[in-house]
Amino acid sequence: MDGIENIIERVGKTICLYQTYKVALRDFSAEDLKYLPMCYLEKYVSPFSIQQIWDKLPESYRQSPILKLNLPCYEHYNKGELQIDGPPPPIKSCFGCKQL
Numbered sequence: 001m002d003g004i005e006n007i008i009e010r011v012g013k014t015i016c017l018y019q020t021y022k023v024a025l026r027d028f029s030a031e032d033l034k035y036l037p038m039c040y041l042e043k044y045v046s047p048f049s050i051q052q053i054w055d056k057l058p059e060s061y062r063q064s065p066i067l068k069l070n071l072p073c074y075e076h077y078n079k080g081e082l083q084i085d086g087p088p089p090p091i092k093s094c095f096g097c098k099q100l
């Protein structure tokens with residue numbers, strides 16, 4: 001297992017890279033993701049990327065009502081490979097969810 005310093009360094013470098021091009025968060029292990037601040041996930045990570053890493057996130061993150069609102073809404077948007085409607089919006093800005 002990696003030392004904490006190594007993990008923080010790796011996660012931090014990846015966050016910096018995110019400024020210029022997309023880094024696949026799905027390549028992070030559950031151990032790495034523990035060091036990713038929740039506020040970063042809420043503010044900067046796309047709904048689809050959050051969905052991809054959801055099962056690896058710490059339990060406390062998955063309990064967060066705010067983070068749940070950042071997941072994509074598949075209930076009101078098609079989930080087909082073609083994404084005819086475009087990628088689904090996060091639940092927090094989904095028009096269909098707001099009407100419930």
Ligand SMILES: [Zn+2]
Nearest residue numbers: 073076094097
């Ligand atoms: Zn919705």
